[in-house]
Amino acid sequence: MIDRYSLLRPWLFCLDPEQAHNLTLKNLDRAQRFGLLQRLVSKPIADPQNLCGIEFPNPVGLAAGLDKDGKHIDSLAALGFGFLEIGTVTPRPQAGNPKPRMFRLPQAEAIINRMGFNNDGVEACVSRVRQSTFWQRGGVLGLNIGKNAVTPIEDAASDYIAAMEAVYEIATYITVNISSPNTQNLRALQGEDMLRSLLRSLDDARKRLSDRYGVRKPLFLKIAPDLDQNDIHLIADLLMEFNIDAVIATNTTISREAVTGMQYGEETGGLSGAPVRIASNIVIKALKARLGDQLPIIGVGGILSGADAREKIMAGASLVQLYSGLIYKGPDLVSECAKALRQS
Known part of the structure; x- marks a missing residue:
């Protein structure tokens, strides 16, 4: 598939990035409906991993952001991921932020986006999840939740709780996204007072939902790469204090050091892809040093090869997630990473 994708990529890169993104997903859906994807991609790699009471068929997952609304679950699952995060x-x-809001930086194998949590709302997403074959067959499906842009930051907990209540019954796990740079003031929730208050509210809400549904769903927190050592230690301690089950490290970066002087390098938004790899690994190592084996880490950021995926595991992650690497390397990156981790 990499050879085929290398033929398609120049054409896709001639299109507006958001247009190319939507067109690719529509064509994946079409190929999946006609049974073509199974012939074009490698057979899923079996390498079961058990974390947080969840059996992951293999340790390579899809990161949140690629399928914001759960519109493409079955076609993405057919690419061989061990789990999906929607x-x-x-x-x-x-609607999210005004267009254009996504930019490619091919020299750096990077993407800048300022999408702004554009989505159809949680109820529409839940309805699509229920209709997907992947979910109906018990596939591992995480739901990543955030706050609406119009909700004041001091009222953020109410949005997170409302979203958690809506997805609780259908999610394998729930990720709380407090680290996107594209919603005003969102990253302020990573500060001690706000994070403590938010995690306490979420822990209380999950206890109520656990009683209602008779099952305790794992709760993950996704953090930014732009944190210093003290910030990381503080977050790690709060994760343990409030019974968060895992941490996803990391989201996109606001740093532009790696893309200075490049076309689109100064666009606002979150930078992802190869330039985030080292920063993400530094955060993972710091988290691992603080958390030890008490709480698993999911590594994401700058994975463009099987070697990059192994590097995340060596830094301290238990699972990895892909997104921008798929844009540059194509769908066979999934099996490449899964094979590399099975052999490591």
Whole structure:
């Protein structure tokens, strides 16, 4: 598939990035419906991993952001991922930021986006999840939740709780996204006082939902790469204090050091792809040093090869997630990473 994708990529890169993104997903859906994807991609790699009471068929997952609304679950699952993470979804629909809001930086194998949690709202997403074959057959499906842009930051907990209540019954796990740079003031939730208050509210809400549904769903927190050592230690301690089950490290970066002087390098938004790899690994190592084996880490950021995926595991992650690497390397990156981790 990499050879085929290398033929398609120049054509896709002639299109607006958001247009190319949507067109690719539509064509994946079409190929999946006609049974073509199974012939074009490698057979899923079996390498079961058990974390947080979840059996992951292999340790390579899809990161949130690629399928914000759960519109493409079955076609993405056919690429061989061990798990999918859908979202970020918010309680109410929102259009996101004005276009253009996604930019490729091919020299750096990077992407800058300022999408702004554009989504159809959590209820629409839940309906699509229920209709997907992947979910109906018990596939591992995480739901990534956020706050609406119009909700004041001091009221953020109410949005997260509303979204958690909506997805609780259908999610294998729930990820709380407090690290996107594209919703005003969102990253302020990573500060001690706000994070403590938010995690306490979420822990209380999950206890109520656990009683209601008779099952305790794992709760993950996704953090930014732009954190210093003290920030990381503080977050790690709060994760343990409030019974968060895992941490996803990391989201996109606001740093532009790696893309200075490049076309689109100064666009606002989150930078992903190869330039985030080292920063993400530094955060993972710091988390691992603080958490030890008490709480698993999911590594994401700058994975463009099987060697990059192994590097995340060596830094301290237990699972990995892909997104921008797929844009540059194509769908066979999934099996390449899964094979590399099975052999490591």
